[in-house]
Amino acid sequence: MQMIVHLGENSYPITIEEGAIHHIQDTIDTHRKIAIIADDKVPDQWVNIVADQCENAFVLRFPAGEGSKCFTQFEALLEQLADQEMTRKDAIIAIGGGVTGDLSGFVAASYMRGIDFYNIPTTVLSQVDSSVGGKVAIDMGSYKNIVGAFWQPKAVIIDPDVLTTLSSRQVNNGLVEALKTGLIQDPVLVDLFEKETLDLPQIITRSIDVKRKVVEADEKEAGLRKILNFGHTIGHAIESAYGLDTYLHGECVAMGMLFFIEDKALKDRVLKIYDRLDLPKVPDYSIDQLMHYIAHDKKSNRNSVTVVKVKSAGSYILEDLSFDQIRSRLERGPYEE
Numbered sequence: 097m098q099m100i101v102h103l104g105e106n107s108y109p110i111t112i113e114e115g116a117i118h119h120i121q122d123t124i125d126t127h128r129k130i131a132i133i134a135d136d137k138v139p140d141q142w143v144n145i146v147a148d149q150c151e152n153a154f155v156l157r158f159p160a161g162e163g164s165k166c167f168t169q170f171e172a173l174l175e176q177l178a179d180q181e182m183t184r185k186d187a188i189i190a191i192g193g194g195v196t197g198d199l200s201g202f203v204a205a206s207y208m209r210g211i212d213f214y215n216i217p218t219t220v221l222s223q224v225d226s227s228v229g230g231k232v233a234i235d236m237g238s239y240k241n242i243v244g245a246f247w248q249p250k251a252v253i254i255d256p257d258v259l260t261t262l263s264s265r266q267v268n269n270g271l272v273e274a275l276k277t278g279l280i281q282d283p284v285l286v287d288l289f290e291k292e293t294l295d296l297p298q299i300i301t302r303s304i305d306v307k308r309k310v311v312e313a314d315e316k317e318a319g320l321r322k323i324l325n326f327g328h329t330i331g332h333a334i335e336s337a338y339g340l341d342t343y344l345h346g347e348c349v350a351m352g353m354l355f356f357i358e359d360k361a362l363k364d365r366v367l368k369i370y371d372r373l374d375l376p377k378v379p380d381y382s383i384d385q386l387m388h389y390i391a392h393d394k395k396s397n398r399n400s401v402t403v404v405k406v407k408s409a410g411s412y413i414l415e416d417l418s419f420d421q422i423r424s425r426l427e428r429g430p431y432e433e
């Protein structure tokens with residue numbers, strides 16, 4: 097199936113289809129020089145399938161992990177594009193997860209002030225969320241996504257078949273972003289997490305459809321798009337406080353959501369889903385340290401931060417909380433009502 101993200105001249109198609117990786121020419125102009133960027137954990141088989149369909153491609157690998165979303169890696173990739181004499185007419189294809197998409201997308205947004213960027217997500221997290229919407233970024237030290245741009249891809253190709261090479265931890269990590277999407281916008285998506293078997297293609301399709309609509313309504317996060325940050329205010333802070341490679345992004349978002357689910361029955365439901373997904377418990381934390389990171393959140397103002405709360409599945413409340421109010425939320429802890 098195909099969906100279009102309607103953004104005027106930045107509109108693009110999203111293909112969601114088993115086997116889609118075998119016919120990328122349907123949405124990618126492959127008759128030009130193409131830099132394929134993937135981290136070193138993306139299996140060769142996926143990279144080769146894509147490279148073999150391009151007329152003139154070269155592959156750039158970088159070390160897997162959040163640590164690669166840094167200035168050094170960003171610069172190294174840009175240098176390699178220049179060494180390969182990439183021009184403004186050429187393009188980048190990212191194959192991988194959220195880190196690969198964020199980093200390669202920011203390289204694409206920056207090289208010669210912007211070249212075409214295509215995303216072929218190969219993790220659940222990137223297939224349900226990060227590949228769509230054009231947020232591209234690197235981290236600065238332990239501040240997450242603090243340097244970046246909005247740079248929409250020209251096309252996104254989602255092939256659920258490529259998920260077969262992922263570890264179950266990676267699958268579950270990604271599913272958290274889909275659960276997040278359900279909690280803020282789509283109760284049926286939440287129900288899917290309680291079925292006997294998890295229907296991944298359906299979870300992906302429903303998540304991306306919500307994401308597409310939110311991005312169409314608010315591309316640059318002036319208002320509504322902030323709801324996609326449910327769980328991220330405290331989640332990003334935990335991710336930073338524990339070192340960016342201790343917990344996975346989705347695991348931290350799961351922890352962060354608990355602080356702002358404001359209904360006991362819903363929280364119990366969500367905790368059962370967390371058990372099923374084998375997610376880690378919220379570790380001990382220093383409130384001062386988390387507050388330090390929260391103050392640098394992109395949703396922060398001078399003394400407050402916009403947070404997303406959920407009282408019933410499929411609906412959100414956007415609220416400005418003072419730092420003191422956030423502090424008392426942290427004092428109460430994630431498991432209290």
Ligand SMILES: O=C(O)C(=O)C[C@@H](O)[C@H](O)[C@H](O)COP(=O)(O)O
Pocket residue numbers: 225226228229231240241273317321324325328394
């Ligand atoms: O696309 C968005 O908008 C999101 O907020 C999706 C988030 O799940 C994603 O993790 C995003 O990268 C975080 O955004 P940030 O603005 O807090 O860096």
